[in-house]
Amino acid sequence: MSKSSDFTILPSHVGVIMDGNGRWAKLRNLPRTAGHKEGAETFRKIANYACDLGIPVITFYAFSTENWSRPELEVNAIMDLFRDYLDEAKERQAENEERGMRVRFIGDLTGLDADIFEMAMGLTDLSSDKTRITVNVAVNYGGRQEILKSVKEIASRIQGGEIVPDDIDINMISDGLYTANLPDPDLIIRPSGEYRLSNFLTWQSAYSEFWFSDILWPDFTEEDFDEALRAFEKRNRRFGGI
Ligand code: IPE
Ligand code: IPE
Ligand code: MG
Numbered sequence: 001m002s003k004s005s006d007f008t009i010l011p012s013h014v015g016v017i018m019d020g021n022g023r024w025a026k027l028r029n030l031p032r033t034a035g036h037k038e039g040a041e042t043f044r045k046i047a048n049y050a051c052d053l054g055i056p057v058i059t060f061y062a063f064s065t066e067n068w069s070r071p072e073l074e075v076n077a078i079m080d081l082f083r084d085y086l087d088e089a090k091e092r093q094a095e096n097e098e099r100g101m102r103v104r105f106i107g108d109l110t111g112l113d114a115d116i117f118e119m120a121m122g123l124t125d126l127s128s129d130k131t132r133i134t135v136n137v138a139v140n141y142g143g144r145q146e147i148l149k150s151v152k153e154i155a156s157r158i159q160g161g162e163i164v165p166d167d168i169d170i171n172m173i174s175d176g177l178y179t180a181n182l183p184d185p186d187l188i189i190r191p192s193g194e195y196r197l198s199n200f201l202t203w204q205s206a207y208s209e210f211w212f213s214d215i216l217w218p219d220f221t222e223e224d225f226d227e228a229l230r231a232f233e234k235r236n237r238r239f240g241g242i
Pocket of ligand 3 (some may be wrong): 019020021
């Protein structure tokens with residue numbers, strides 16, 4: 001495990017696609033739900049570690065808009081894990097705030113069960129002055145759907161006569177996303193041996209660096225996170241320049 005001073009540069013925002021829970025369970029002859037349970041523990045561990053390192057924003061992809069296509073039993077088990085985490089986050093709110101950590105759920109929360117929606121909104125409302133670190137948990141999140149949401153909001157403003165089409169710019173679209181006011185992800189981590197974004201931070205990842213690994217999410221450690229940060233340190237980001 002490292003400390004922030006071990007790195008010459010830390011990303012301002014890290015995105016993490018928490019993938020491989022099902023395969024982790026299968027390898028152990030366990031039900032897929034056991035993989036999700038273990039994955040939720042890994043999430044707690046890495047979120048705390050990122051907070052200790054002082055990474056200003058970290059976004060964990062927990063459930064996509066496409067994940068509803070899974071068996072009901074699996075979806076329900078995942079939703080129960082969100083309930084557990086939301087209960088815990090509420091209980092630890094004071095402690096987290098003391099650490100300067102703010103937990104938010106992002107995505108189309110209206111598509112979730114009412115109790116989860118309410119608990120998630122409760123968290124989202126609580127922004128404290130002490131916020132040093134934002135932990136986003138992306139639930140019922142889809143990058144394309146998020147862009148669509150922003151575009152619709154802009155269209156309404158045009159319809160209301162507030163703006164004209166020519167006023168639309170990149171910032172206006174960014175401001176309508178769940179990540180408004182947050183930096184774009186500098187680094188996106190995807191374990192489990194898949195090399196794709198799967199509808200994660202579609203707009204925001206235009207200039208992200210990627211780190212892929214075969215490790216299955218439940219096996220992911222602080223050392224793996226360090227390795228991703230080390231790789232990031234060595235990247236030469238040009239943003240189209242020379
Ligand atoms: C990620 O693990 C968790 C969610 C998408 C909810 P998976 O459940 O996708 O695990 P694999 O990819 O089947 O191994
Ligand atoms: C991406 O994983 C979504 C989350 C980790 C929440 P998936 O397992 O759903 O992605 P695909 O289906 O392999 O692209
Ligand atoms: Mg998967």
